[in-house]
Amino acid sequence: MLGVDEIEIVVAHQExxxxxxxxxxxxxxxxxxxTDVEVAAMALAPVPTPEVLWRKPPVLALAALPGTALGRLGEPSAASPAAWAAAGxxxxxxHDAPLPPWPGPCLDDLASALDAECSWLLTHExxxxxxITRNRRIAEDALRPWTPVFTHGDLQVAHVFVDGDEISGVIDWSEAGRGDALFDLAVLTLGYEERLADVAAGYGSDADVxxxxxxxxxxxxxxxAVRWLVEHGFDPSAPGCEVDVLRARMRGT
Incomplete structure (x- = not known):
């Protein structure tokens, strides 16, 4: 910590x-x-995670990971196909690890959230x-029974760090729990559909994707996600981000 020239704000909002x-x-x-979930999940996960240096609520101190993020939503990823396969x-x-002892989202809650968010998007135009209606019809196919696995819950590209072609660590485990394996793969490839084949190759079975x-x-x-992003100062309409993902579904791609 000695000789630090500045403090970088990585992310900041009301929560x-x-x-x-x-x-x-x-x-x-x-x-x-x-934070409890994050610390517990990192202790259980069979993948590299940041070292917990200390915890003094409401602050958790973690060691920085080597390497760089796999990507940033809305920006091209410079990571190699091998790195994407390593993420898979x-x-x-x-997903093959033992289930964590706490639950994850249930179908009824997800369906209610989809109803509420689509209603808000329509009401506020x-x-x-x-x-909205086209994507809602598509989204309903996710609301089917699944066999729960140990999921990260927010496995976006910015949370997966690579050093060369290897995974150096995965961060931000606060949404971890029992869930659908395909949700993790979808979040990982959100905005990077062209990388899905590499992820699937690393995952190990096309039949599971x-x-x-x-x-x-x-x-x-x-x-x-749109309402949360807007209310917390982010722009889901930025190129390559959530609204573009929705538009891509209108084109059938």
Whole structure:
């Protein structure tokens, strides 16, 4: 920590903030339940995770990971096909691990969230009606029974770090729990459909990667994220982000 020239604000909104101070990340969270889940999940996960340096609620201190993020939503990924395949292999290792002792989202809650968010989008005319209704129809294919596995719950590209072609660590485990394996794969490839083949190759079985369900999760994830993003100061309409993901479904791609 000596000789630190500046503090970097990684992300900050009303609920959480993450600061980087030298080689240490300080996570401040108003909900200690999320931090409890994060610490417990990292201890159980069979993939590389940041070292927990100390915890003094509401602050969690984590060591920085080597390498760089697999990508940033809305930006091209510079990672190699091998690195994307390694991300798929890491997801497979996690999904094959014993279930965590706490539950995950249930179908009824997900269906209610989809109803509520689509209603809000329509009422506030945030997106065109046909864009919402088309994607909602697609999203409903994700709402089917699944065999629960140990999921990260927010396996976006910014949370997967690579060093060359290897996974150096996975961060932000506060949404981890029992869930649908295809949800993790969908979040990982959201906005990067062209990388799905590499992820599937690393995951190890094309039979386990149902493209229709992954497309459904792309739509559901995007529809249910727009309001939160807007209310927390992010732009889901930025190129390559959630609204573009929804538009791609209108083109049938």
């Amino acid at each position: 959480r903030a993450t600061l980087r101070v030298g080689d240490v990340f300080l996570k401040v969270d108003t909900d200690q339940t999320r 292999a890491a997801a497979r290792a996690l 945030v997106l065109p009606r046909d864009l 149902d493209m229709d369900v992954i497309r459904a999760w792309w739509s559901l994830r995007s529809l249910t």
